[in-house]
Each structure stands twice: as structure tokens, then as C-alpha cells.
Amino acid sequence: MDTLTAADLQQILDEIAHAMAAEVDRGAPATYIPELAHVDPSQFGIAMALPGGQVVAAGDAATPFSIQSISKVFMLAIALGRLGDTLWQRVGREPSGAAFNSIVQLEHDKGIPRNPFINAGALAVTDAILKGHQPREVLGELLRFLREAAGDDDIHINRAVAASEQATAHRNTALAEFMAAHGNLKNPTAMTIGTYVHQCAVEMTCEQLARAGRFLAGVPGSPRMVSSARVRRINALMLTCGHYDASGDFAYRVGLPGKSGVGGGILVVAPGRASICVWSPGLNAQGNSKLGAQAMERLARATGWSVFG
Amino acid sequence: MDTLTAADLQQILDEIAHAMAAEVDRGAPATYIPELAHVDPSQFGIAMALPGGQVVAAGDAATPFSIQSISKVFMLAIALGRLGDTLWQRVGREPSGAAFNSIVQLEHDKGIPRNPFINAGALAVTDAILKGHQPREVLGELLRFLREAAGDDDIHINRAVAASEQATAHRNTALAEFMAAHGNLKNPTAMTIGTYVHQCAVEMTCEQLARAGRFLAGVPGSPRMVSSARVRRINALMLTCGHYDASGDFAYRVGLPGKSGVGGGILVVAPGRASICVWSPGLNAQGNSKLGAQAMERLARATGWSVFG
Amino acid sequence: MDTLTAADLQQILDEIAHAMAAEVDRGAPATYIPELAHVDPSQFGIAMALPGGQVVAAGDAATPFSIQSISKVFMLAIALGRLGDTLWQRVGREPSGAAFNSIVQLEHDKGIPRNPFINAGALAVTDAILKGHQPREVLGELLRFLREAAGDDDIHINRAVAASEQATAHRNTALAEFMAAHGNLKNPTAMTIGTYVHQCAVEMTCEQLARAGRFLAGVPGSPRMVSSARVRRINALMLTCGHYDASGDFAYRVGLPGKSGVGGGILVVAPGRASICVWSPGLNAQGNSKLGAQAMERLARATGWSVFG
Amino acid sequence: MDTLTAADLQQILDEIAHAMAAEVDRGAPATYIPELAHVDPSQFGIAMALPGGQVVAAGDAATPFSIQSISKVFMLAIALGRLGDTLWQRVGREPSGAAFNSIVQLEHDKGIPRNPFINAGALAVTDAILKGHQPREVLGELLRFLREAAGDDDIHINRAVAASEQATAHRNTALAEFMAAHGNLKNPTAMTIGTYVHQCAVEMTCEQLARAGRFLAGVPGSPRMVSSARVRRINALMLTCGHYDASGDFAYRVGLPGKSGVGGGILVVAPGRASICVWSPGLNAQGNSKLGAQAMERLARATGWSVFG
Numbered sequence A, B, C, D: 001m002d003t004l005t006a007a008d009l010q011q012i013l014d015e016i017a018h019a020m021a022a023e024v025d026r027g028a029p030a031t032y033i034p035e036l037a038h039v040d041p042s043q044f045g046i047a048m049a050l051p052g053g054q055v056v057a058a059g060d061a062a063t064p065f066s067i068q069s070i071s072k073v074f075m076l077a078i079a080l081g082r083l084g085d086t087l088w089q090r091v092g093r094e095p096s097g098a099a100f101n102s103i104v105q106l107e108h109d110k111g112i113p114r115n116p117f118i119n120a121g122a123l124a125v126t127d128a129i130l131k132g133h134q135p136r137e138v139l140g141e142l143l144r145f146l147r148e149a150a151g152d153d154d155i156h157i158n159r160a161v162a163a164s165e166q167a168t169a170h171r172n173t174a175l176a177e178f179m180a181a182h183g184n185l186k187n188p189t190a191m192t193i194g195t196y197v198h199q200c201a202v203e204m205t206c207e208q209l210a211r212a213g214r215f216l217a218g219v220p221g222s223p224r225m226v227s228s229a230r231v232r233r234i235n236a237l238m239l240t241c242g243h244y245d246a247s248g249d250f251a252y253r254v255g256l257p258g259k260s261g262v263g264g265g266i267l268v269v270a271p272g273r274a275s276i277c278v279w280s281p282g283l284n285a286q287g288n289s290k291l292g293a294q295a296m297e298r299l300a301r302a303t304g305w306s307v308f309g
Helices: A006-021 A068-089 A104-108 A119-130 A135-150 A159-167 A170-181 A189-200 A206-212 A228-241 A244-253 A290-303 B006-021 B068-089 B104-108 B119-130 B135-150 B159-167 B170-181 B189-200 B206-212 B228-241 B244-253 B290-303 C006-021 C068-089 C104-108 C119-130 C135-150 C159-167 C170-181 C189-200 C206-212 C228-241 C244-253 C290-303 D006-021 D068-089 D104-108 D119-130 D135-150 D159-167 D170-181 D189-200 D206-212 D228-241 D244-253 D290-303
Strands: A045-049 A055-059 A202-204 A258-260 A265-270 A274-279 B045-049 B055-059 B202-204 B258-260 B265-270 B274-279 C045-049 C055-059 C202-204 C258-260 C265-270 C274-279 D045-049 D055-059 D202-204 D258-260 D265-270 D274-279
Touching: A006 A045, A006 A055, A006 A290, A045 A206, A055 A206, A068 A119, A068 A135, A068 A189, A068 A228, A068 A258, A068 A265, A104 A170, A104 D104, A119 A135, A119 A170, A119 A189, A135 A189, A135 A202, A135 A206, A159 A189, A170 A189, A170 D170, A189 A202, A202 A206, A206 A265, A206 A274, A228 A244, A228 A258, A228 B228, A228 B244, A244 A290, A244 B228, A258 A290, A265 A290, A274 A290, B006 B045, B006 B055, B006 B290, B045 B206, B055 B206, B068 B119, B068 B135, B068 B189, B068 B228, B068 B258, B068 B265, B104 B170, B104 C104, B119 B135, B119 B170, B119 B189, B135 B189, B135 B202, B135 B206, B159 B189, B170 B189, B170 C170, B189 B202, B202 B206, B206 B265, B206 B274, B228 B244, B228 B258, B244 B290, B258 B290, B265 B290, B274 B290, C006 C045, C006 C055, C006 C290, C045 C206, C055 C206, C068 C119, C068 C135, C068 C189, C068 C228, C068 C258, C068 C265, C104 C170, C119 C135, C119 C170, C119 C189, C135 C189, C135 C202, C135 C206, C159 C189, C170 C189, C189 C202, C202 C206, C206 C265, C206 C274, C228 C244, C228 C258, C228 D228, C228 D244, C244 C290, C244 D228, C258 C290, C265 C290, C274 C290, D006 D045, D006 D055, D006 D290, D045 D206, D055 D206, D068 D119, D068 D135, D068 D189, D068 D228, D068 D258, D068 D265, D104 D170, D119 D135, D119 D170, D119 D189, D135 D189, D135 D202, D135 D206, D159 D189, D170 D189, D189 D202, D202 D206, D206 D265, D206 D274, D228 D244, D228 D258, D244 D290, D258 D290, D265 D290, D274 D290
Parallel strands: none
Antiparallel strands: A045 A055, A045 A274, A258 A265, A265 A274, B045 B055, B045 B274, B258 B265, B265 B274, C045 C055, C045 C274, C258 C265, C265 C274, D045 D055, D045 D274, D258 D265, D265 D274
């Protein structure tokens, strides 16, 4: 199946987009961030960045959406670049076996979040990057990283979404304060939370995100953002922890590392082959894009791509 | 790095075995199974089955040891062959975020174990295979499967180890009775536990296990035991759940699917390249082979093999 | 209100029985013990043993029912008499904050149950009494204790109920095996479980139980079964732990120590005044008699009795 | 023993104070509130308010200390007076089976704290009283209530202690934000936390607190602050929940309702007989005064007072 051409892949994406358009049960957009609650759930987009810079896409692949937790992947890359393995003193690397915003695990583990992709862990990562820096510096670095990785300067933060999330950030604040109580938050809670909601409020299209993920897929011709050893490790974390308590199911059904966001996007890595982004705003019970996960399962079946053989 | 020859790999294994022999802190053998407690912790073996039937090995690779939980991989393959996806009504596919023998999760999830590789899940798998069969039939099927996969008829159950484990099986019995209380155990508890302790008491050498795992690695020339779609799924489960609450760490450090056993063995799959078995009886805090995990990290670094790029 | 005469109390009981007869929502009998599932839920009885040997009663107060967990109070009295404070090495004295048959707490506390009135704790108590004795000896001692306390030899074990509970004792067996795994069960699990289901299957009437509880109420003229210091401690445990995770609510509404059983009985102690037993087979969500709890709240209001002022 | 005179009780208190002065292992003051960490642990005081307005005392009974969580009792009385039973929509009445500042239970119960005496529950009570009022009004009402109950106008808030607690209130803030995320906090978190740390920073002596608790003991001649039905209910909550996860032990050993504070005070109610306050700053593992609990056990033994017979 390694001989799939760009035209083959375009046809696969078209078929998937066609099938997804016909789906009735599309899940529901997240309601806890008011600005995201009224996104039109009928939208669906998918894009794939291939070796040599080519991008194939279908559906609403040029529509910007809120990347939300997909930002955690890029922030992790930045944090590892800045702090190296000392980051792991503040956050673990194990699947949590619990929901994305659970606080139970934090009490059990004395303020050390299980991994960088649950909310508590992402707050610890952001807090670690913030050390000695202002929020705007950190957000500037994230935007530069994304723009360079995507090869596209038109990537911005939607400040209305950030403000909307900040106004209802009680649960994330509880996580942050709980970590602070254990000495695992170094900056003022409001500063870390404020930075976090802005990183989540970055808006990108499927095409932009697919391109931004090329460095993780190691597709020939992609910008080299981090070392290949680090790429593997980030991919390992995406595979084991990228979909909260549905990570095992995604690995089983799709077989590729991925990271979902509550905005309905999923960034997926097919090592050596492609970086893929799918988006549909309706979520399933675990908080992942319902059609996005279905589309990726179809894509894996159609291409035969899997890291598992 | 794809051009590594058998001679290159032999040299890598020799270097690893040499380094492991010098390790002072080797962990301690499991004590809860009396027959395993007095295994000599100075032992270390590693073997690798390559395309075309070749096997390279180093250290005590021809010494039989108790495969224990590595049997769960083969029993899962048998169960999926017999029951297909209906198996997933009785056991989940998510990392548990807890120890191998935790009962907390079972109460939370009303008797449905998180995945087939924690003890409760393995008991559910064995129970599912038992349906309408006698324990000796099921154990016979497991031995046939292992012998065919390994291409070696000299694979047996150590009945003294089985008896030793049965005599101290309180915790596994608690798990089984708890599932029975939720209707998720169909056979008499003693029958399921009895079968389980015997499957765990299979003895194999590193060389035998490496050959038996070839079908998961899909190395050319290996016997085709299950479909390639199923192979991928079993590998996905090994990667996300194969090392209990150290699964994420193994994925991060080694980057290959693996399954550990309390006897000190770890079966590892490098898709398309090799099936690997490493063994050393001393365990770390998570109940996985201490030197085995270290050796696999060295092996991954030396070969560059990883499913993640 | 301390001047209530037996005639006053008789009238209060009559009014309560009358009101309870009119209740439509009566809860449902326990279904997990098949023999108890078909008890007629329309029944209601209440009896009160007063100073000087007098008993007042109303409703079905002369109908025998399965005392179930009320037996835990008497077994605790026997265990403290035999073992003294060394009993508390095997079981705690704190409310559990969880359901009667939860196993989560056991894992957290390494096999030590929170208190003697949850199932795990009662199993530890029975196991402690069993040490060096046969089940029939222990059950004989319980019957002697009950008969002496009640002043009535017509108290027996319903063996059909015991057999019915034993056949479905998976969850209690799980608790016992889990404690055995932590070294907190000394006898064979089957022996402890067998004794436990028989102690639960004692049948008594409201009148018999009210009389049997006189020693806890310390009403003048009652047989002295244990020291007054020990009486206070048993009463304290009943108040804090006697109704599982509804113990706080019972203390708040009724204000008297009590112990409920899944057979629908509740034994209540009004220190210095009366020993009371109420019975109605339908249970509420916490596994306590629905009408029994309501009746006791009415009784407390009508009499003004409370340990709290 | 009901014939104990004030002189008898004075002698008992003197003996207890003498014995406590000789204790070597006195526990350690709370360290998480910096202002409390340097309180001299050698101090010990005890006072008892008797019928007719008499007070007997021994040791440092006239030294003011920080009442901390003992304030929760009085705030509960105020909240019940203002809101009646609607308060119970926001907080439960069950022992928590967990530490005073656990957040695990809050996640399990969707933001409804188990009882008003753990921190989360007390925050809910304060938040309920705050509704439509300013913090200074609520604190004014608390001080008026305490002064009237104690018959003493010299009761104040130590603002340095409040500021010290506020500066390190991460864990309480986490609890508050978590409740806010579930809609169970109605005022701005900072307002509720700010009021809470000030109510905890009230300073009183043992003599003042003993007098302030008379209405709970219902000793003849005490001011009637709330109805007798409500008194019983508050006492019930103190008995089942007043010492966090040592409440059962206190009920077992002492047999009287009590509420401890992290400042080292314990307020204890002997219904109809006396209101008692004991204080010593060193705490045990459960966060209750180590010598205070010992002294109360001695007092209960010496007087024979117990609500349990």
C-alpha cells in the first residue's frame, strides 16, 4: 500500500468527506466554552501534508477552528527544547485512566499530573515554559513555532475565545491551585491559566495544522523543529495519552499517534508518510471529535497505514 | 539503519548482555509466587527472531523461564480468533492507570476490566475461551498455538509453578469473584483461576518466545497465526497496556509494543523487522523486569527501531 | 417528655404503624439474596422493650424476619468479649464514606476494613471469632447470646436463606479473598463466608430483637451481657457506622444509635429508655429499610428521644 | 455519676492539666498557616461551662487561640437559621471517610461536599450565608453570634492570621473553584475564601469557647441561640463528622459530640451537663489536637459522661 499516490489519497479523502457529510449523529460541540458552543456542527474538514510539501484536502479544510488541546503537543515540544528531561520532574508520562479534567489523580499523585496531555499536565508544561518570561513572550514563541512548522504566517489567537474560556475556567483553576498547593506551580495561578487559555485559543485550518505536524511525521522536506529522538517520544505520548480515556481505543482502531482538541480537531501522525488533520466540531462522550475519530478509522483502513505493522 | 545485518544485531545483543552482566541493582524476583522467588537473579538472556527464520541471541537465551503474563498476548489472540469483537463486551481496551492487580477500577467500571493485559482482564479472556470447554482443552490449545508459532514442540507447563501460584491466588480470586458478582465471569471461579495459573506457568526460553512472537512482528517467513488487521490491534494493546502502569514509560523509552511477565520476561515487537524476547528475573517497582526494560532501551537506541518514526 | 408511659408509647407505635400502612412508596426487598426477594413488602412491624421487661408493639411485630447485618452488632459484642482491643488491629472504627460492600476502601487501606459494620469488617470480626473454633461452635455461641439477651429460646437460623446467600456470595467472597491476600483473613475463605451467611440468616421478630437489644440501651432490668464501657462503644459505632453511607443522615434525622439489615430490620437504642426494633422489607437506595427509617424519624419526633440533647 | 459538683469537676480538670503538662509527645502545630506554626506547643488549657453560668477551668484556659474550624459549627448554626433545610441542597450530612481537605470526594459527588465540617463543606456554608451580603456583614454576624453565645464582647478576628492563611490558601481555593465549576459556589471565589479565612481567624480562649457552646449543650441558664431540634442536629453532625477521618475514633473513645480546629482547640458538648473546650496546639496525624483528644478521653472516663449510655 506504500505506493499510494497523491491522487489516490485525494480520492480517499473525498470519499471520507462524502461519507461524513451523510452522518446524522454528529455529536455536540463543547458547551463549557461559550464561544465554541455555537460553532456549526455540520462542518467537516480533512487535510494531509505529504512528502515534498504537497497537501491534499477535502471538505472544510480551509476553515479556521480553535485548536484547543492540540496546542499541548507544540507546547510540549517547546518545553522539552527548553528544559529537556527535567520537565519530567513535574509531569508524568503515563496514561491517566481518567477524564481530561479529573482532579482525583492529582490528589493520589501529590500534585504531579499523569501526563502532559491532560489539562493538569498541560498547565504544568505551560507553567514550566513561563518561568522567567511574560505570557506574551511565551505565546509569541508558540505562534512562531506554529508558523515556522506550518510554513504559514497567518496563524493567530482568537482573543474572544480566550476570554470566553477564561471566564469559565473554574475547573482548570482548581487543577492549578491544587498543583500550587503541592508546590508544582511556580507562577501566579492567574498568569499560568491566562497563558493556557490563550494557547488553546489559537485558530488554524486543517491544512495549516496538517502542515504544522509534518515535523512529527518526519515526512521528507518538512522543517526540522526538534531532534528525531524527541519526535519519537512526542509521538509515543500522543499514542498512549492523546485522547484522554479513549487513547487505547484510538490506538486500537486507528493505530496512529494523534492528539485531539475540544474544538473538534485531531492531529494525526503517520510516521514517514503524512501528517493529517481532521476536524468536525461535534464531540463524543470522551470529549473527542466524533466524526473526526470515525474519519480517521476509515482513513487508516483505506490506506493500510498503522505504526503496528 | 534498516541495513543492519544479523551480524550487526548479534554484536548489539552481545554488548547488551555484557553491560547487563555488570549491573549491580538487578531488582528482586517476585515473591508472591513461592516457586518463582528462588530463581537466580543473576541470569539475563535476550533473543531476536529475524526475517527468514534466523535467530540471534546472547546470555541465558536458552534457559526456560515462566512466561507468566506474556501468556496473555497469546490467549488474547486465541480469544479474538474464537469470539471476534464480542470479546470487547467483557473487557475494555484502555490503559488502566493503576497496578496490575488493582480492584478499584473494577468497582468503578462495574466488573468490566480496563484491558486484557491486567490480571482481571486476562481472567475475563480466559473465562471467555473456557466457555463450553474443559481447562485441559483450553491449555492444550494454548500449547498448540505456542508450539506452532514458535515452530518448536518442546514447550510445556510447569505444574509446580501452577500449583504454587494457585495456593496463593487470593488476589486473583478476589478479582474473579468480583467479576462474578457483576455477571462478568461465566464459569466457576475455581475453573477460571485454575486455567489461568496454568497458562501463566508455561515455560519457554527467550529463543522460543522470540520465535513465537514472529507473527506479531510480521517478519517475512513467519507463520501466519492471525490476520494482519488483528496483529495490528494486538500490538496496539501491547503498546498502550503491556507494562501495567509503566506502559507509557516503556512506549516513551523503547517505542515498541511489548508485554512483560512477572517471571522477568518481556516480549517485544519491532514490526517488519524482528520479534524480540529479553529476560531477567529481577523486577522493578511496577512489576516489570528491571534489566529487561533497560536492555530494551539500549536495543532501541542501538538499532534506531521505533514505531514512532 | 421523660414521663411517657407505656400506654403513651403504645399509642405512638399504633399511630406510626397506621401511617406506614398507608405509604405507597415502600422500597423494594433486596434481590441479591433470592430467598429474600419474595418477602411480602406490605409488611411493617415495630416493637419497643422498656424498663422492667415491658414490651409494646404494633403491626407485624411477631413475624420472624432475616436479621442479616443486625447480627454484626451481636458478633461485635462477642468478639470484643473474646479478643478485647486486639480486635482493632484487624478492623477500623471509622465511617467508610462508601457503600456496604465496597472494595475500593480495602485496597486503599491494605486489607483493613474501615469498621465492623460494613461487610468486609463483619467478615474480619467473624474470622477473628472463628480462630480455633468450628463454625457450628461460633454459630452456637451467637444463638446462645441472642437467646439470653432476648430471654427467648425460640431463635433459629433459616438454613434456606443461608444457602441462598452462600450461592450468590461472590462479592463477599471477593472481599474475603482480598483480605486474605493482605493476611487479614486467618481461616479458609469458605469457612468464614459459610459462618457469615449463617449468622446473617438468623430469624427473629421485632419483639425478640427489641428485647435482645436491651443490654445496649441499658434499660433497668435488662440482662447485663457486656460491660457498660463496652456498651457505650458499641453504641458509638452504631451511630457513626450503622447505616453504611446513610449513617450521618440517620444520626441527623433520628439521633439514636441504630443498625440496619438488608432483611429490612433496624435495631435502635435509646440509652436508658428503650430498645427498639422496626421492620419493613423494602429498602431505599442505601440498602436500609425505607419505611423503617421513616418510622424511626417519626418515633424520635413523637418521643423527643435523642442522644443529642 | 450525675452528682458531680463543680468542685469535683475542678479537681478532674486540674488532674488532667497536670497529666498533660507531663506529656512529652505533644504533636506539632499546623505548619501550612505560617502564623500558627510558631505557637508554643507546651501550652494546654481546658474549661467547662456548667449549668447556672458557672465555669471551671485549668491550665492556659484564658489564653486566646485561633478557633479555625471550630468556627464551622457557629457558621452552620447561622446558615441553618437563615436558609433552613434548603442548605442541604448544597452540602451533605455524611462522614467523608477522607482527609479534611480531600478533593477526591468532590469529584465523585459532582461538587457537593459530604458534610459542613470538611473544608469544602464549610466553604459552601460560608458561600450560602454570603449570598447578597458583604463579607464584613457576615463576619459581623458571626462575631455577634459568638459574643452573645459566650456572653462576652471581647472576641475578635486576628487579621494577621487571616492574611497568613489567605496567602497560602491554594488548596481551599482549589476546592472552591472545583465547586464553582459544578455551580455550587455562587459568589466570586476570592470573596468566599476571604470570608472563610477570616472566620477561621477568630481568636477565643477556652473559657470563651466553653461558654459559647452552652447553647449546644442545653445547660440550664444558657442563651437560646437556635431551636432545640436544631441543636440536636448540629450535635449529630459534630459527632459523626467533627474530627474528619478520626470522627469514629473520637465517638468511640470520648462518646460526646465535638469539633476540632487546626489551631489545636476542640469544642465538646455533654448534653444537659456541660460545654467543654480543650486546647493544645500540637496536632496528630489526622489534624486534630493530640493532647486535646487525650484530655477529652480522660475527662469522659473520669466523669462517666457519654451520649451512649
